[in-house]
Structure formats: C-alpha cells, structure tokens
Amino acid sequence: MDTSSRIPLKLENIELRSYQVEAAENVLKKGNTLVIMPTALGKTFIAVLVMAKLLRKSPSSKFLFLAPTKPLAVQQANRIKELLEISGEKVVVVTGETSPEEREGIYGTAQIISATPQTIQNDLLTSKLKLEDFSLLIVDEAHRCVGDYAYAFIAGQARKVPGLLVIGLTASPSSQKEKIQEICDNLGIKNIEIKQEFDRDVKPYVKHIFFDWVFVELPREIVGLREILDEMLKENLVLLKEQGVIESASVQKINKRDLLQLRGKLVASLPATFSSLSVLAKVINLVHGTELLEVEGIEALRGFLKDMETRKVKSKAVKNLLSDFRIKKLAVKCESLLESGVEHPKIRKLKEIVGTEVTEGKSIIVFAHYRNSVRKLVEELNEIAGVDARQLVGRSNEGMSQKEQIQLLEKFRAKEFNVLVASSVGEEGLDIPAVDLVIFYEAVPSEIRAIQRRGRTGRVRSGNVVVLITRDTRDEAYFWISKRKEKKMRQVISEMRGEMGKAVEELPPGQKPLSEFG
Numbered sequence: 001m002d003t004s005s006r007i008p009l010k011l012e013n014i015e016l017r018s019y020q021v022e023a024a025e026n027v028l029k030k031g032n033t034l035v036i037m038p039t040a041l042g043k044t045f046i047a048v049l050v051m052a053k054l055l056r057k058s059p060s061s062k063f064l065f066l067a068p069t070k071p072l073a074v075q076q077a078n079r080i081k082e083l084l085e086i087s088g089e090k091v092v093v094v095t096g097e098t099s100p101e102e103r104e105g106i107y108g109t110a111q112i113i114s115a116t117p118q119t120i121q122n123d124l125l126t127s128k129l130k131l132e133d134f135s136l137l138i139v140d141e142a143h144r145c146v147g148d149y150a151y152a153f154i155a156g157q158a159r160k161v162p163g164l165l166v167i168g169l170t171a172s173p174s175s176q177k178e179k180i181q182e183i184c185d186n187l188g189i190k191n192i193e194i195k196q197e198f199d200r201d202v203k204p205y206v207k208h209i210f211f212d213w214v215f216v217e218l219p220r221e222i223v224g225l226r227e228i229l230d231e232m233l234k235e236n237l238v239l240l241k242e243q244g245v246i247e248s249a250s251v252q253k254i255n256k257r258d259l260l261q262l263r264g265k266l267v268a269s270l271p272a273t274f275s276s277l278s279v280l281a282k283v284i285n286l287v288h289g290t291e292l293l294e295v296e297g298i299e300a301l302r303g304f305l306k307d308m309e310t311r312k313v314k315s316k317a318v319k320n321l322l323s324d325f326r327i328k329k330l331a332v333k334c335e336s337l338l339e340s341g342v343e344h345p346k347i348r349k350l351k352e353i354v355g356t357e358v359t360e361g362k363s364i365i366v367f368a369h370y371r372n373s374v375r376k377l378v379e380e381l382n383e384i385a386g387v388d389a390r391q392l393v394g395r396s397n398e399g400m401s402q403k404e405q406i407q408l409l410e411k412f413r414a415k416e417f418n419v420l421v422a423s424s425v426g427e428e429g430l431d432i433p434a435v436d437l438v439i440f441y442e443a444v445p446s447e448i449r450a451i452q453r454r455g456r457t458g459r460v461r462s463g464n465v466v467v468l469i470t471r472d473t474r475d476e477a478y479f480w481i482s483k484r485k486e487k488k489m490r491q492v493i494s495e496m497r498g499e500m501g502k503a504v505e506e507l508p509p510g511q512k513p514l515s516e517f518g
Contacts, residue, residue: 008085009052017042019201023193024049030191032166034142034184036173036493037195039455040434041202043169044076046193047138048083050167051112054135055086063136065114066151068144068428070095071406075431076140077114086111095119104128117150124157131161141428142168143448145186146179155186172451175485177492184496192497196490209458212466214353216345218294218473221337225293225301228330232321233286236279245276255474256291257445259284281317294473295442296373297344302334303372346441346468347380353439353466355384358418362436366421367453369442371399377421377441388417394425405430427452434459440467443479447486 023046027033037043047065054061065080067073070093077093084091090111094103096119106113107129123129131137137158145151145168158164168187173180183189197206218226230251237249245262248254259280266277285308292300305327308318321327350366357364366381366389368374374391381389392408393399400408405425412420413433426432427449438457444450457463469479 008055009048010083010085013082014045017201017205019195019199020046020049022201023195024053026191026193027165027167028053032188033191033193034168034170034173034187034189035193036170037193037202038197038206038451039171040207040459041195041205043171044079044140045083047136047167047169048080050165051080051136052084054165055084058135061111061135062133063112063138064120064131064134065112065138065140066117066120066154067114067140068117068151069430070097070116070402071409071431072140073114073116077112080112080114084112100128107133117154121150121153124154131158131164134161134164137164137166139166139168139187142170142183142187143173145183152186155188159188171455172448173489173493175447175489175492177496180492180496192493194493194497207458207460208462209454210462210464212464213469213479214349214466215469215471215476216349217471219342219345221342222293222298222344225298225330225333225337226290228326228333229286229290229293232324232326233283233290236283236286239279240276240283243276243279245280254283254287255477256284256287259287278316278320281315282321285317285321291474292370294470295475296368296370297347298334298337298342299376300370300372302331302338305331305334344470346470347377349468350377350439350441351380351384354381354387354389354419357437358384358386362418363412363415363433364419364437364439365426365432365435365456366419366439366441367424367426368421369424369444371397371423373441374421374423381419381421387419389419389421390417392420392422392426392430394423409433424449426456432456434461435463436461437464437466440465443467443469443475443482445478445481445485447482447489450482450486 020042023033023035027046027050035043035046051061051063054063065073065076067076073093073095077091081088081091092106092110092113094106094113094115096116098106098119103119103123107123120129124131131154137154139145139151139155142151145155155166158166166187166189168183168189173183184192195202197203233251234249237246237251237254240246241249245266263277263280263284266280289301289304292304308314308322311318314322354364354366366377368377371393374393378389378391381387390408390412392405395401409430409432411417420426420435435457438454440450440453444453454465457465467479469475
C-alpha cells in the first residue's frame with residue numbers, strides 16, 4: 001500500500017489500542033489537549049498517532065517534542081523512530097550539549113526535534129528558532145509547566161502562534177485544582193483526556209501492582225533522642241507564638257512546608273521580623289533533624305549534626321543550636337547508640353525483603369530521599385549474599401554526572417547488578433528500566449513523587465511495591481497525606497474534564513477518524 005494513502009506508522013511495531021486512537025482523534029477534533037494516563041499506558045503513542053495523521057495531511061509538517069532531561073529526550077526520539085514511518089535522520093535530539101551552530105543547522109533540516117526545554121527557550125530568545133515553523137508541540141512531563149520553568153515560557157510563546165497544536169503528557173498533574181488550571185492555562189488546553197487503571201477500555205492492558213505497607217516501631221532509644229528534639233522544638237514554637245508569628249505551638253501540627261512558606265513571608269517583612277526569622281530558622285533545623293531521625297535513623301541525625309558543626313559560615317540560628325547543651329548531649333548519645341549497634345528498624349526490614357526477593361532473581365529499585373541514606377543502604381544491602389547494590393544520585397555536590405547516570409542505568413538494564421538504590425533523581429527525568437519490585441524506604445508527602453516512584457514497576461508485567469513506614473511519626477503522616485492527595489487529584493481531574501467536555505463537537509466535514517486508516 002502506498003504510504004501516502006495511509007497513516008505513516010510502522011504497524012509491525014504497534015499494538016493499536018482503542019483508547020489511544022480515541023484520544024488522538026479528540027486531540028485533532030478539540031484542539032490543545034492534556035493527556036493524563038498512568039505510566040506504561042502509551043501516552044507517547046497518542047502523540048505519535050497525531051503526528052502520523054498530520055504527516056499524512058501535510059508530509060512536510062514539523063514537530064517539536066519537549067522532555068525535561070537529555071535521557072528522556074533521547075528516549076522519546078528513539079520511540080518516535082520505532083513507531084513512525086520516517087527517515088531516522090529527520091528525527092534529531094537537541095540539548096544544551098548541542099553547539100549553537102549545530103542547532104541552527106538542525107532547525108533548518110530536521111522534521112521532528114526532541115529537545116530539552118532550557119535549550120529551546122534560549123534559542124527562542126535569540127531567534128535561532130521560530131515556533132511558527134512547527135505544526136505540533138508535545139510537552140512531556142507536563143506537570144512541570146508551572147512557575148518559571150522553561151516549559152511555561154515556551155508554552156507562552158506557543159499561545160501566540162495561530163494553528164500550533166499543543167499536547168501535554170503526564171501521569172501525575174497535581175492534587176490542587178489551581179495548579180492543574182495553571183498547567184492548562186499555560187498550555188492553552190481546551191480538552192483533557194484522562195484514563196485510569198480501572199477504566200473498561202484500559203483494564204486489559206494494565207499490569208497489576210501489588211502493594212505492601214510495612215510498618216515498623218521506633219525503638220525506645222530513638223524515641224529518647226526524639227524527646228530531646230521535641231523539648232527544644234516546643235520552646236521555640238512557644239516563642240514564635242508569643243511573637244504572633246504562629247497560632248499553635250503544637251509540635252504535632254507543624255510541618256516543614258508550612259515553615260518554609262512562613263519564612264518567605266517573614267523575609268518579605270524584614271527588618272521588623274528579624275528576631276522571629278532567627279527563631280524560625282532554629283525550628284526548621286529541629287524539624288528537619290527530627291524527620292531524619294524518625295524516617296532514616298540515628299546515623300542520618302548524626303550526619304546532620306556534624307554538617308551543622310562543620311559549616312564554615314554559620315547562621316545565628318545554627319550557632320544558638322550548637323551552643324545548647326542538649327545538642328551536645330544529642331551528638332554524644334548518637335555516637336554511643338551507633339557504637340552499641342542500635343539502628344533504625346527499617347534497615348533490618350529492608351535487608352529481609354531484599355534478601356528474600358533476590359533469591360528469586362528479581363530486579364529491585366529502592367528509593368530513599370536523602371543522599372546519605374542512599375550511601376548507607378548500599379553498604380548495608382551489599383552485605384547480603386547474592387545482592388549487588390549500586391547507588392544512583394543527582395549531579396549536585398560532587399554527585400554523578402548525567403553520563404555516569406546513563407551508564408549505570410544501562411548496566412542495570414543489562415542485569416549487571418540487581419539492586420538500584422536511588423535518590424529522588426530516579427523518580428523522574430531518567431530512562432529507568434522496569435523492575436519487579438519498588439521499595440519506598442520512606443513515605444513521601446507528594447502524590448506526584450509517589451506516582452512516579454511506583455511507575456517504575458508494572459510496565460510489561462505485574463510488579464510489586466513495598467512502602468516502609470515508621471509508625472506514629474511524620475513518616476506515617478506523609479503516607480496518609482500522599483494517599484489523600486492522590487484521591488483528590490483524581491477527583492479534580494474528573495471534574496475539570498467534565499467542565500471542558502460539556503459540549504461534544506463533531507468531526508469537521510470530510511475528516512475521517514484515525515481508526516479508519518490502516
């Protein structure tokens with residue numbers, strides 16, 4: 001069959017799914033669309049279907065695909081080449097590593113550009129690139145299209161281009177209607193396509209994920225350390241309440257996010273709030289130390305105390321804390337307990353789980369929020385027979401370069417080792433191989449991070465997720481916050497879809513649905 005008479009797809013590489021075809025039809029029918037679907041349900045293929053339809057109509061059409069990092073830009077370019085009947089030379093990756101001279105040449109010859117947003121923003125500002133040259137803009141991980149991130153700038157420029165179609169792709173937009181609305185406003189969204197695991201047309205393709213929530217109890221030694229921190233925290237909260245900065249001095253009711261927002265307000269009111277700001281800084285440090293102790297353990301707290309002690313430049317708040325005899329007492333107790341072998345019960349539980357699973361030949365990702373915890377867990381897990389654990393961390397503070405990250409993940413994909421312990425860098429932005437088991441070393445309060453973490457399993461086959469939770473701590477609170485936010489997110493998205501979809505338009509005269517093309 002002549003490719004000009006059909007959609008230019010490599011059908012041998014494709015399993016057409018009705019919900020993908022329907023979503024692509026709706027993009028063409030309704031305009032700028034936000035596609036919200038769980039990981040592994042084929043969001044990218046929906047964008048490729050739209051590309052194919054536009055190419056059939058106009059073979060010289062140009063498309064711009066944005067992804068937040070180089071690894072994802074490369075991954076998406078490769079996926080497009082696999083699916084679309086187009087010369088591989090016409091699909092080009094553009095990142096900050098591509099020289100300005102090369103980029104100008106690429107913009108003139110490439111038909112599909114997969115790029116990182118910061119590079120595209122720079123080239124729009126210097127007029128190296130014009131969005132008017134494109135008929136379709138795809139924004140991957142579209143939940144980032146807020147604030148001053150480069151996506152928001154590019155989307156703002158796209159709204160000025162008549163006829164430029166925009167598709168946003170995400171598995172996890174937000175639980176806040178205002179934030180989802182900001183994403184939609186920035187992208188000029190007119191339609192939301194949402195699919196959930198239990199939808200009838202999606203269910204046959206969903207790989208089941210089995211969840212196990214494992215609760216552990218803090219040993220009395222760690223509770224004793226926490227009591228010292230709570231005593232100091234309470235004193236400083238009372239001071240803030242007396243100064244009229246906060247309404248409640250309850251240790252249980254405070255969280256780090258609210259404290260950071262409060263700090264922003266106090267900074268804006270300087271110098272009148274200087275004394276309150278110093279007390280608040282102590283509170284933030286104490287809350288952080290408590291969280292490290294509850295969620296990660298004694299070694300994490302010791303590391304935090306040492307970090308404060310060794311800082312070359314110490315704030316007034318840090319100096320005040322270090323001069324408090326209770327901080328000195330805390331540091332001594334940490335050393336003593338570590339020497340006597342007291343550790344967070346999560347470590348033992350994690351080793352039990354991993355030790356059992358690797359004997360069955362399973363690949364595992366362990367997510368831990370703090371880099372020091374990642375290092376510690378790699379050391380602990382490598383004590384287990386049959387376990388080869390390696391760390392994946394970000395680039396800051398002498399971490400891993402992006403090249404090193406990619407090389408490590410290629411080795412993991414090739415099964416050169418069986419356990420990857422990752423910081424938050426592994427949640428999004430890298431092409432992480434699918435695994436059999438994902439372990440959360442701690443609960444996270446963000447619904448987006450929780451969805452991204454568990455999206456690393458259950459792609460091509462059923463998977464398992466284990467969440468380790470310390471009972472009666474912030475850890476447990478974060479677990480319930482995340483679940484509540486995710487439920488809220490689903491409700492908000494459904495409401496917004498209903499608001500946008502009240503009037504169902506017909507296909508324009510003469511336009512066939514995608515499903516009619518072979």
